[in-house]
Amino acid sequence: MEHPTRHIRHVVADEEVLDTPVATRVRAGLPEAEWHVRGPGQPFPLSGQDQNVLYLKRYLGRFLRFCPGTSKYRCCGYRIVHIGENCPLSCTYCILRAYFQDNVLKVWANQEDLWQELDREIGGRPDRLFRVGTGEFTDSLALEPLTGYSRDLIAFLTNYDNCCLELKTKTTDLSWMTEVRFPERVLPAWSLNAPEVVAREEKGAAGLQERLAAARECAESGFRVCLHFDPVLCYPGWEEGYDTAVDMIRDYLRPRDIAYLSLGSFRCMPELARQLTSCEQRRDFLQQEFVTGLDGKLRLLRPLRTRQLRRIAERLRSRGIREQIYLCMESDEVWRDVLGYTPKDLGGLAHHLLRRAFPHGG
Amino acid sequence: MAASQRLFTISPFAVDSSGDWLFWAEAPEEEFLQSIRELGQLEPVLVSEDEGPPALLAGYKRLLACRELGLDLLALAPGSPDPVARGRIYAESNRQRQLDAADLVRAGRYFARHLDAQGLDSVLSELSATEGGKRMPDLVRTWLRLDPQWDELLRAGHLPLQAAQALTRLNNEDAKALWPFFQNLRWSRNNALHFLGWLEEAASRERSSLAELLSSAGLDQILESDLSPKDRIRRLAQLARETRYPRLTELEAEFSAMVRDASRAGPWRIAPEAAFESDRIHLSTSIGPGQDLEHAARELERLHREGILERIRQWQRNRLGGAAEEESHDKDTE
Numbered sequence: 001m002e003h004p005t006r007h008i009r010h011v012v013a014d015e016e017v018l019d020t021p022v023a024t025r026v027r028a029g030l031p032e033a034e035w036h037v038r039g040p041g042q043p044f045p046l047s048g049q050d051q052n053v054l055y056l057k058r059y060l061g062r063f064l065r066f067c068p069g070t071s072k073y074r075c076c077g078y079r080i081v082h083i084g085e086n087c088p089l090s091c092t093y094c095i096l097r098a099y100f101q102d103n104v105l106k107v108w109a110n111q112e113d114l115w116q117e118l119d120r121e122i123g124g125r126p127d128r129l130f131r132v133g134t135g136e137f138t139d140s141l142a143l144e145p146l147t148g149y150s151r152d153l154i155a156f157l158t159n160y161d162n163c164c165l166e167l168k169t170k171t172t173d174l175s176w177m178t179e180v181r182f183p184e185r186v187l188p189a190w191s192l193n194a195p196e197v198v199a200r201e202e203k204g205a206a207g208l209q210e211r212l213a214a215a216r217e218c219a220e221s222g223f224r225v226c227l228h229f230d231p232v233l234c235y236p237g238w239e240e241g242y243d244t245a246v247d248m249i250r251d252y253l254r255p256r257d258i259a260y261l262s263l264g265s266f267r268c269m270p271e272l273a274r275q276l277t278s279c280e281q282r283r284d285f286l287q288q289e290f291v292t293g294l295d296g297k298l299r300l301l302r303p304l305r306t307r308q309l310r311r312i313a314e315r316l317r318s319r320g321i322r323e324q325i326y327l328c329m330e331s332d333e334v335w336r337d338v339l340g341y342t343p344k345d346l347g348g349l350a351h352h353l354l355r356r357a358f359p360h361g362g
Numbered sequence: 363m364a365a366s367q368r369l370f371t372i373s374p375f376a377v378d379s380s381g382d383w384l385f386w387a388e389a390p391e392e393e394f395l396q397s398i399r400e401l402g403q404l405e406p407v408l409v410s411e412d413e414g415p416p417a418l419l420a421g422y423k424r425l426l427a428c429r430e431l432g433l434d435l436l437a438l439a440p441g442s443p444d445p446v447a448r449g450r451i452y453a454e455s456n457r458q459r460q461l462d463a464a465d466l467v468r469a470g471r472y473f474a475r476h477l478d479a480q481g482l483d484s485v486l487s488e489l490s491a492t493e494g495g496k497r498m499p500d501l502v503r504t505w506l507r508l509d510p511q512w513d514e515l516l517r518a519g520h521l522p523l524q525a526a527q528a529l530t531r532l533n534n535e536d537a538k539a540l541w542p543f544f545q546n547l548r549w550s551r552n553n554a555l556h557f558l559g560w561l562e563e564a565a566s567r568e569r570s571s572l573a574e575l576l577s578s579a580g581l582d583q584i585l586e587s588d589l590s591p592k593d594r595i596r597r598l599a600q601l602a603r604e605t606r607y608p609r610l611t612e613l614e615a616e617f618s619a620m621v622r623d624a625s626r627a628g629p630w631r632i633a634p635e636a637a638f639e640s641d642r643i644h645l646s647t648s649i650g651p652g653q654d655l656e657h658a659a660r661e662l663e664r665l666h667r668e669g670i671l672e673r674i675r676q677w678q679r680n681r682l683g684g685a686a687e688e689e690s691h692d693k694d695t696e
Contacts, residue, residue, distance in 0.1 A: 331639065
């Protein structure tokens, strides 16, 4: 796997973050890159070069956020630690392409502000458990060799025993492991897919075997891992593809190594579908029967996706992975038809996943 | 150019009016002829000073009117401009014209022969400044990639400029097969774009050519039917949607059949959740002043008593839970 940061030719840094640890590491890691300093109020100094720019930004918004789920479907209640936007990997189906206005890779380099907010929000509520993660608006570890961001975050959260951190990735970076003192409070997580989807749609990401090998290494080091089949794509031959992926999981991991595993059918904003349709290369998965869901996103027609999710869930169950399975952004109807119960039967999905993340309590 | 300008009269038959820069040339209307007849030619036409006979640069209607009325033509000669300038002079002298998409395409065809992509974009932006907004130059440039024979359908209002994006993706065989569907039918923008999009996606999914799909789905039979043009368009769009969304439209048809009798008998309309995304159903009615609320309430009670709502629930369990897809898949793979 070629390193996903290989395309970075320019670094734009807000003046206020030039001397931060993140900026210092990036300077050392990208000695050839051209640096552009952006003063307060100045316009962004580069345009039309989105693909090869890394922007180290002084972020002024909220770092700890709720997942942008919708009330129309069941959300897992994951809290996002917002550390940056966009991703150096090139997955064709990536919702970030439509979600953000540009493709500039951004890292919030003012970590001191992040620490203060996390201390206030998490440290200020020691009686409450937090399941947080950085993999919603970017890949948690794709930039790790360059920024060391997850190492810093792990080190910071060491003293907050009410917080469990999920690091979701399609890479195999494990450099953060040496920073971990309490493996039970860090959940390395991998997005998985059928082998042909990985090969065709996830350019720049690690292969399926490599991801599972990295997961096994974590499990052998005392971590529980999380797995996410998201997006599940529907294309000719998907049955065999996902069967293979499920069987591969069991080649590398034992059910008890897995904290939880999500299934999420492909859904996207209509703009992304238009972008993908206008690409030269044919996308089989977009030719299926997509309809507008209750949240305005395009989704596979309910009976079709129910059948697909149920088949994958049954395969997982037959391989001993049972109570770990949950559905990402689905309705009670689909839950019932796929798994035979609804989040309410679990005491609420967010609550259920907190219990999976903290099996021994906080 | 200004230094060489001169005003003169000339026989309208001595002026060559065949220049391809006269891209919006149209014969004069009766009102225009009447005005020239009564008031004479108030503004000179523009002609070029080329070797050979002068060529008309602007003033096509005035030229034709003078020919028809047997009048000499008042002309101004601004020199011998290059092809791009000829097009620009003509467009500028028609500044008052309300341009539509077909006008922009006609101008675009001319300028595309003489300008590079950037120059063409700049001219189209100028021309479309008041028409269609920022996207117009892009749309016109896309249309220009089509065979010019499609221009006549755009001009006739049979399909919209936005259709170009889908049409340019077609190969010659598919474009030829699709042509009759637009040749004699005037499609609204929405219908045309949906029709093209559904067909293209269905053909791609079936891995067949669009020409094959038009035939295998029975669309060509509808085109040749005796239905009125409006009904033909409605039926063609409907069948294209069924071809693109076979399961969804099948479910819609089943649901409609199931509630048809119940809805027909009473004031309640029963509809599923959009795209069957949940098992929720929507019951609606409207009651005007003086109308019988009690009747509507009794009818609602009847729907419940006769088990119609329960039948819907049963259907949802059977058809939306994915079991039917598994059965159909098992049959296909047997």
